[in-house]
Amino acid sequence: xxxxxxxxxxxxxxxxxxxxxxxxxxxxxxxxxxxxxxxxxxxxxxxxxxxxxxxxxxxxxxxxxxxxxxxxxxxxxxxxxxxxxxxxxxxxxxxxxxxxxxxxxxxxxxxxxxxxxxxxxxxxxxxxxxxxxxxxxxxxxxxxxxxxxxxxxxxxxxxxxxxxxxxxxxxxxxxxxxxxxxxxxxxxxxxxxxxxxxxxxxxxxxxxxxxxxxxxxxxxxxxxxxxxxxxxxxxxxxxxxxxxxxxxxxxxxxxxxxxxxxxxxxxxxxxxxxxxxxxxxxxxxxxxxxxxxxxxxxxxxxxxxxxxxxxxxxxxxxxxxxxxxxxxxxxxxxxxxxxxxxxxxxxxxxxxxxxxxxx
Amino acid sequence: xxxxxxxxxxxxxxxxxxxxxxxxxxxxxxxxxxxxxxxxxxxxxxxxxxxxxxxxxxxxxxxxxxxxxxxxxxxxxxxxxxxxxxxxxxxxxxxxxxxxxxxxxxxxxxxxxxxxxxxxxxxxxxxxxxxxxxxxxxxxxxxxxxxxxxxxxxxxxxxxxxxxxxxxxxxxxxxxxxxxxxxxxxxxxxxxxxxxxxxxxxxxxxxxxxxxxxxxxxxxxxxxxxxxxxxxxxxxxxxxxxxxxxxxxxxxxxxxxxxxxxxxxxxxxxxxxxxxxxxxxxxxxxxxxxxxxxxxxxxxxxxxxxxxxxxxxxxxxxxxxxxxxxxxxxxxxxxxxxxxxxxxxxxxxxxxxxxxxxx
Numbered sequence: 155x156x157x158x159x160x161x162x163x164x165x166x167x168x169x170x171x172x173x174x175x176x177x178x179x180x181x182x183x184x185x186x187x188x189x190x191x192x193x194x195x196x197x198x199x200x201x202x203x204x205x206x207x208x209x210x211x212x213x214x215x216x217x218x219x220x221x222x223x224x225x226x227x228x229x230x231x232x233x234x235x236x237x238x239x240x241x242x243x244x245x246x247x248x249x250x251x252x253x254x255x256x257x258x259x260x261x262x263x264x265x266x267x268x269x270x271x272x273x274x275x276x277x278x279x280x281x282x283x284x285x286x287x288x289x290x291x292x293x294x295x296x297x298x299x300x301x302x303x304x305x306x307x308x309x310x311x312x313x314x315x316x317x318x319x320x321x322x323x324x325x326x327x328x329x330x331x332x333x334x335x336x337x338x339x340x341x342x343x344x345x346x347x348x349x350x351x352x353x354x355x356x357x358x359x360x361x362x363x364x365x366x367x368x369x370x371x372x373x374x375x376x377x378x379x380x381x382x383x384x385x386x387x388x389x390x391x392x393x394x395x396x397x398x399x400x401x402x403x404x405x406x407x408x409x410x411x412x413x414x415x416x417x418x419x420x421x422x423x424x425x426x427x428x429x430x431x432x433x434x435x436x437x438x439x440x441x442x443x444x445x446x447x448x449x450x451x452x453x454x455x456x457x458x459x460x461x462x463x464x465x466x467x468x469x470x471x472x473x474x475x476x477x478x479x480x481x482x483x484x485x486x487x488x489x490x491x492x493x494x495x496x497x498x499x500x501x502x503x504x505x506x507x508x509x510x511x512x513x
Numbered sequence: 514x515x516x517x518x519x520x521x522x523x524x525x526x527x528x529x530x531x532x533x534x535x536x537x538x539x540x541x542x543x544x545x546x547x548x549x550x551x552x553x554x555x556x557x558x559x560x561x562x563x564x565x566x567x568x569x570x571x572x573x574x575x576x577x578x579x580x581x582x583x584x585x586x587x588x589x590x591x592x593x594x595x596x597x598x599x600x601x602x603x604x605x606x607x608x609x610x611x612x613x614x615x616x617x618x619x620x621x622x623x624x625x626x627x628x629x630x631x632x633x634x635x636x637x638x639x640x641x642x643x644x645x646x647x648x649x650x651x652x653x654x655x656x657x658x659x660x661x662x663x664x665x666x667x668x669x670x671x672x673x674x675x676x677x678x679x680x681x682x683x684x685x686x687x688x689x690x691x692x693x694x695x696x697x698x699x700x701x702x703x704x705x706x707x708x709x710x711x712x713x714x715x716x717x718x719x720x721x722x723x724x725x726x727x728x729x730x731x732x733x734x735x736x737x738x739x740x741x742x743x744x745x746x747x748x749x750x751x752x753x754x755x756x757x758x759x760x761x762x763x764x765x766x767x768x769x770x771x772x773x774x775x776x777x778x779x780x781x782x783x784x785x786x787x788x789x790x791x792x793x794x795x796x797x798x799x800x801x802x803x804x805x806x807x808x809x810x811x812x813x814x815x816x817x818x819x820x821x822x823x824x825x826x827x828x829x830x831x832x833x834x835x836x837x838x839x840x841x842x843x844x845x846x847x848x849x850x851x852x853x854x855x856x857x858x859x860x861x862x863x864x865x866x867x868x869x870x871x872x
Contacts, residue, residue: 175826183684312827314681321680322673325542325847450833453812458829467534467844468671470817471834474809475827485826488684 156499157190158491159209161246161275163237163266164253165198168280168307170220171484172250177212183488189495194245199253201225202233207245237262241269248276248302248494250487255283257376257396264288271295271303276498278490280307280483286380287396289387302494307486309381310335310459313475314489319389319463326465330429331389333461334454335381337477338364338372339404339424341456346422347412352405364457374403375440378426382438385461386428392436400439407442420444421452515858516549517850518568520605520634522596522625523612524557527639527666529579530843531609536571542847548854553604558612560584561592566604596621600628607635607661607853609846614642616735616755623647630654630662635857637849639666639842645739646755648746661853666845668740669694672834673848674820678748685824689788690748692820693813694740696836697723697731698763698783700815705781706771711764723816733762734799737785741797744820745787751795759798766801779803780811 160176162169176183176191184190193210197203202225204210215223225231241249249270255263260283267284270277271292279285284292285305296303309315310333319328334340341364345355356373359365371377379401386392386399404424415422423445428438445452450472454460459477464470476482519535521528535542535550543549552569556562561584563569574582584590600608608629614622619642626643629636630651638644643651644664655662668674669692678687693699700723704714715732718724730736738760745751745758763783774781782804787797804811809831813819818836823829835841 187684313830314677317681318673318677318832322676322848324851325546326844447812448814450817453806455807458809468841469835471672471832473677473830473832475830482827485685489681492683 155184155190156188156495157192158247158495159192159194159245161195161197161240161244161249162193163197163241163249163251165196165201165223166252167480168252168483168487169196169250170216171480172252172487173212174216175481175484175488177216187492187495189499191491195240196225197235197237197240198223198225199235202231203236203240204228204231205240205244206230237266238269241266241275242273246275248278248491251277251279251281252483252487253281255281257283257371257380260284260287267292267303268295271299271301274299274301276302276494278302278304278307278487278494280305280311280486282308282377282380282384286383289384290393300498302498304490304493305384306489306493307483309384310461310475310477311479311482312485312489313459313473313477313482315461315473316384316388317489317493318471318473319385323463323465323468323471326467328389328463328465330427330464331385331461332425332427332451332464333381333385334423334451334459335378335426335461335477336372336424337457337459338369339378340454340459340477342373343404343407343412343422343424344456346407346409347416349409351409352407373405375401375424375426378424378440382426382428382440385426386436386438389463390428390430390436392428392438394436394438398438400441402439402441404442415444418444419447421447423451423454425451514543514549515547515854516551517606517854518551518553518604520554520556520599520603520608521552522556522600522608522610524555524560524582525611526839527611527842527846528555528609529575530839531611531846532571533575534840534843534847536575546851546854548858550850554599555584556594556596556599557582557584558594561590562595562599563587563590564599564603565589596625597628600625600634601632605634607637607850610636610638610640611842611846612640614640616642616730616739619643619646626651626662627654630658630660633658633660635661635853637661637663637666637846637853639664639670639845641667641736641739641743645742648743649752659857661857663849663852664743665848665852666842668743669818669820669834669836670838670841671844671848672818672832672836672841674832675743675747676848676852677830677832678744678822682822682824682827682830685826687748687822687824689786689823690744690820691784691786691810691823692740692744693782693810693818694737694785694820694836695731695783696816696818697728698737699813699818699836701732702763702766702771702781702783703815705766705768706775708768710768711766732764734760734783734785737783737799741785741787741799744785745795745797748822749787749789749795751787751797753795753797757797759800761798761800763801774803777803778806780806782810782813784810
């Protein structure tokens with residue numbers, strides 16, 4: 155049986171949900187997928203770092219409330235996150251990066267990914283920043299080191315958007331791609347439709363935990379901008395920088411706009427779009443748009459997100475599903491590990507070659 | 514370069530569209546997918562059969578109007594379809610089955626598929642019958658002969674439904690699946706919503722070429738019944754017979770029903786559903802149902818079809834796209850060939866091993 159040793163970088167909601175999945179359903183995954191998962195290192199800004207090359211007891215760890223975790227009290231633990239040291243010199247076949255990202259330069263996630271790839275370790279990440287801003291360089295780095303670099307969770311959590319584009323639409327020419335890719339703004343638009351004005355809808359979303367204290371990234375399209383870059387680069391082979399993607403938001407919209415649109419059979423949505431131009435280049439933007447009822451994205455409501463692929467032979471194929479959520483995003487990491495196993499499993503990692511000697 | 518030799522069984526709309534794709538974009542597919550496609554045999558109820566082990570000149574063939582084709586006038590041609598002989602003894606690595614199917618026993622497509630698998634040839638088919646009624650036996654037969662058996666086009670033409678279930682949702686527990694899987698009935702429901710009564714909507718659909726002279730299979734749910742069986746068997750591991758799937762239709766619905774539903778925020782749809790019961794068994798049915806506006810299938814209109822997968826970790830993931838169409842269905846065959854290449858390409862077919870000797 156193949157086994158992958160994981161180093162979890164960041165132990166917030168997503169990687170904790172991944173640890174829960176492994177603890178609760180590891181043996182089922184093993185039966186179904188043909189590999190076993192073991193966590194051998196965890197780093198976290200608050201809890202410190204924990205390194206156990208023989209495997210961390212996840213059940214014991216998960217019995218402690220998130221805010222109470224202190225790795226320094228455990229064998230192999232330290233109060234320092236020591237991200238660089240753990241990624242570069244610690245155990246682990248796959249580095250699972252789920253920290254946070256600065257949309258200007260992609261740090262600190264970018265460095266985590268780079269260190270791991272340079273150390274010859276597979277990487278999966280849920281962070282948009284490194285993928286949107288430096289995806290091409292990181293993919294080249296992964297190829298050079300013969301390791302996997304997977305990031306399904308960077309767009310629509312575990313909803314299989316990037317893999318649909320990459321695997322299921324092979325042989326098609328994709329002429330454009332557009333999506334509703336921010337659940338917070340989509341929820342706020344739904345409340346505007348119900349007559350709530352914009353400032354109140356934002357306050358509600360904040361109270362529900364959907365919106366940040368500063369909602370700018372969600373409602374002004376900056377979050378969608380990074381996702382459009384990822385889609386345009388992955389699906390249309392573009393190489394866009396952030397300044398190439400015009401960015402609009404929804405803060406100018408009112409309940410009256412919603413009623414007016416509805417009377418004409420339209421619905422306002424915040425849409426990220428990328429289209430191939432006649433000359434082969436790619437035009438990408440984030441816009442608030444009043445979509446006709448028969449548009450494939452018009453009915454996508456609330457926390458559900460969706461991406462529509464416009465193709466030559468199939469017309470439009472749309473995939474919709476959750477846009478966020480800790481378990482949903484942790485599943486994206488599982489699907490990344492499955493992809494790494496499928497592409498690199500036969501060739502084997504360091505760990506795997508050890509396994510084959512043992513077994 | 515790997516090359517696959519194809520035997521096309523049936524030369525109606527779908528396989529003719531496949532031949533057009535190969536003639537027009539073969540070299541592009543070659544660059545993108547890493548294999549070359551050549552057609553070495555074609556059989557057709559009207560045109561007869563044509564066998565050319567060195568490859569058929571598709572451009573010349575496609576220059577002739579469908580109704581005018583007469584293979585007996587060509588070298589290697591005969592006025593007889595000779596399906597069994599061509600499938601069993603003729604050239605070809607992959608048998609591409611796109612004839613027709615009797616929903617009671619799956620013939621003649623079933624025999625075509627069986628002959629091909631028993632002859633050690635890969636099969637892709639767009640026919641629901643053999644898959645719905647005898648899928649398990651045929652898959653075992655394919656496994657025993659070490660060949661591929663692919664049938665993405667049997668549900669929603671080229672829209673990647675079965676592959677989404679099989680590949681992209683790995684590691685999830687699918688608890689249920691439901692879909693709008695018949696474009697004709699969905700179009701008719703749309704017309705009822707616009708105030709046209711049922712008999713008139715059927716006559717219109719017949720005039721547009723959407724509905725058959727006998728519309729029963731579309732409007733009474735029999736077509737969807739076979740698709741539900743395929744989904745239930747593939748996605749939920751069921752082994753359903755036709756009599757296990759309760760079957761309802763839309764012929765009892767009126768414009769008044771549509772208005773009444775709309776006033777309550779509902780939309781009537783013909784839905785095929787399969788759900789896993791508590792005891793692990795699978796309950797499947799075709800029903801007309803008034804869906805609430807926020808149901809993932811409620812907004813699916815006209816020729817667009819959709820399937821929603823209900824899962825444990827991701828909630829609901831929905832894939833929508835064309836439900837029919839000759840080019841769309843021909844693309845399903847291309848995607849099947851890609852799948853055969855990915856799973857069996859390395860091991861090689863007879864043809865491939867010849868290739869490797871040639872160098």
